[in-house]
Amino acid sequence: xxxxxxxxxxxxxxxxxEKHADFLRDFRGDTLxxxxxxxxxxxxxxxxxxxxxxxxxxxxxAQFGDAFVKIADFSHLPTRCGFIAMMPQWDFLxxxxxxxxxxPHFRLQMHAEVTGLVExxxxxxxxxxxxxxxxxxxxxxxxxxxxxVRALAGLEVENLGAPIDVLWFRVSRKPSDPQTSMGRFxxxxxxxxxxxxDYWQCGYVIPKGAADEVRRAGLPAFRSTLARLLPWAAARVxxxxxxxxxxxxxxxxxxxxxxxxxxxxxxxDAAHAMSPVGGVGIxxxxxxxxxxxxxxxxxxFSPQRLKKLxxxxxxxxxxxxxxxxxxxxxxxxxxxxxxxxxxxxxxxRLLTRFPSLRRIPGxxxxxxxxxxxxxx
Numbered sequence: 281x282x283x284x285x286x287x288x289x290x291x292x293x294x295x296x297x298e299k300h301a302d303f304l305r306d307f308r309g310d311t312l313x314x315x316x317x318x319x320x321x322x323x324x325x326x327x328x329x330x331x332x333x334x335x336x337x338x339x340x341x342a343q344f345g346d347a348f349v350k351i352a353d354f355s356h357l358p359t360r361c362g363f364i365a366m367m368p369q370w371d372f373l374x375x376x377x378x379x380x381x382x383x384p385h386f387r388l389q390m391h392a393e394v395t396g397l398v399e400x401x402x403x404x405x406x407x408x409x410x411x412x413x414x415x416x417x418x419x420x421x422x423x424x425x426x427x428x429v430r431a432l433a434g435l436e437v438e439n440l441g442a443p444i445d446v447l448w449f450r451v452s453r454k455p456s457d458p459q460t461s462m463g464r465f466x467x468x469x470x471x472x473x474x475x476x477x478d479y480w481q482c483g484y485v486i487p488k489g490a491a492d493e494v495r496r497a498g499l500p501a502f503r504s505t506l507a508r509l510l511p512w513a514a515a516r517v518x519x520x521x522x523x524x525x526x527x528x529x530x531x532x533x534x535x536x537x538x539x540x541x542x543x544x545x546x547x548x549d550a551a552h553a554m555s556p557v558g559g560v561g562i563x564x565x566x567x568x569x570x571x572x573x574x575x576x577x578x579x580x581f582s583p584q585r586l587k588k589l590x591x592x593x594x595x596x597x598x599x600x601x602x603x604x605x606x607x608x609x610x611x612x613x614x615x616x617x618x619x620x621x622x623x624x625x626x627x628x629r630l631l632t633r634f635p636s637l638r639r640i641p642g643x644x645x646x647x648x649x650x651x652x653x654x655x656x
Contacts, residue, residue, distance in 0.1 A: 281376040282566055283420060283547065285323075286573030288386035290656045295414065296377075296386075297407070299393035299423075303370035310369050310474070310481075311337075313563040314354055314646040317361040319570055322654040325379055326360060332375060334367040335475060339638070340645065342463040345622040351631060353638035354646045364646070366461070366476065369562070394423070397432045397544070404433065404543030418581040419544045420572070422565070425532060427550035433541055439534045440601060442555060443613050445491060446472075446529040447484040451506075451516050453477070464509050465615045465622055471509045472556075480513070482506075483529070483556065487616055491528050499523065531555055533601050539594075540586035547572055551590075552597045555604040557612075558645045564600060568593050570652035577656035596649035603644065 284296040312320075312334075320326045340352040355362040380386040396408035398415065406415040407429075421429035430437075453475070464471040472483035484506070486494055494502060499520065507514035520526065535552035539545060548565030575589045611625060624632070631637050 281373055281380065282319075282569035283422070283572050284386055284388070285376055285380035285383070286569065286654070286656060287577060288380055288383040289323075290573065290577035290579075291385055292577070292579055293385050294387070295416075296380075296388045297392040297394060297409075297414075298388065298390050301391045303373045305370070310366055310372075310476075311559040311562065312365040312367055312372065313560065313648075314357050314359045314361050314363070315648050315651045316563045316566045317365060318359045318651070319566060319654060321360040323379075325375075328379075329372075329375055330365070332367060332371050334365045335477065336363040337366060337461055337475075338363045339460070339642075340364075340462070341460050342465060342624075342628070344465045344624040344628070345467075347624050349624045349628045349632055350635070350638060351628065352641040352645050353635070354642045356639050357642060357646050359647070364559075366474070394429055394432075397429070402542065404541055417543070418576070421544065421546040421550045422548050422569075423550055425534075425549040425553035427546065429544075430536070430546055430550050433544055433546075435539075435541070435546065436537045437534050438537055439532070440605065442531040442533050442605075443488050443608055444485050444616070445488055445531050446556060447486060447491065447494065448527040448529050449482050449484070449520060449525055451480045451482055451510070451513055452519060453479050454513075457512060466509055467618045467620060467622055468616060469505055469509055470612055470615050471506070473510075485612055485616065487613075488531070495523055502526075529556070533604065535594075535597060535601070539590040540583070542583050542586075543581070545572065545586050545589065547593075551593075552601070554597075554601065555608060557604040557607045560600060560645060560648065563648065564597065567596070567648060567650070567652045570654055574652070574655045592650075599649045 281296060284294045287294045317326060320329050338355045339350055341350045354364060377388055392409055394407045395410060397404050398406035398408060398413050404419050406413055407419055421427050423429055461474045464473060470485035474481040503517045503520060506517040532553045533555050536546055539551045547568040554561040554564060571593050572589055575585055
């Protein structure tokens with residue numbers, strides 16, 4: 281949607297295809313980082329965006345055992361917004377669609393599922409929908425980590441592995457609860473809490489492939505663990521009455537060896553699935569879109585331009601994925617294997633002792649490795 285807006289803004293005829301009839305799905309990534317808000321500001325749309333309901337998160341915190349640690353500070357970033365905006369992704373998508381529709385070269389077609397690719401002389405020349413073909417000078421696959429378009433194109437995926445999965449569920453929230461979204465770590469257990477005003481969006485981290493084992497242990501055991509992690513909400517974990525309320529997020533970290541074929545480009549999760557660590561996935565995807573708009577906005581979709589885009593975006597993706605893997609291996613996996621009371625790791629203890637150090641993870645999470653800026 282972001283790339284569609286940018287290309288239409290540059291005068292390029294653009295059609296965005298969305299296979300669902302609406303955007304009302306339970307997206308897991310509802311974080312708009314300072315880098316994304318900066319892009320919206322560069323487009324002159326920030327004031328209108330922030331009129332939508334949202335919550336502002338100026339810092340990220342975690343609790344290890346009984347110790348509360350502030351990890352990342354966004355308030356000092358050299359950006360328009362020194363905070364993460366928590367906004368339902370369906371609201372953000374609808375906002376982008378409305379703004380893009382102001383341009384005569386933009387069209388959005390809902391309930392349009394791509395079922396095949398059109399090829400001509402070794403080049404992707406369009407897509408197949410149910411009952412018709414659509415010709416295109418460039419097809420952009422932005423259909424997620426299980427991209428159908430990527431599979432149809434036969435692009436090779438390099439799986440980097442991930443030692444964890446996440447069980448995703450909700451617990452109601454009271455005004456007396458903590459205000460800050462946070463990570464909660466204790467012996468053998470890790471839980472991520474995202475404040476969504478009326479409820480907590482919770483991610484319970486488990487070892488890779490352990491979902492069936494957790495279910496076999498039963499809901500009472502699961503609720504007991506949650507009550508230990510959330511003593512201030514112990515009674516409310518009883519709201520989880522059946523396993524249908526708990527969804528499995530299979531964590532994967534991968535990337536394409538080549539993001540493109542002549543006439544085809546993959547961006548976002550279709551090009552590189554990110555770990556949920558840091559909540560950076562949507563913002564990395566936005567950075568891909570901005571770079572693609574800058575490089576392709578002149579209407580040149582040649583293989584040389586597609587190769588240039590991958591070269592620009594692959595390095596920050598690789599570095600970010602490496603940092604995520606380190607966090608998974610050095611922190612989360614150790615927590616899940618621990619049997620003794622936890623203390624914050626040394627680096628986090630240093631963040632407590634020297635608050636200015638929080639600007640480092642604030643920069644890495646809030647801005648990313650190579651933030652992109654709109655130049656078209």
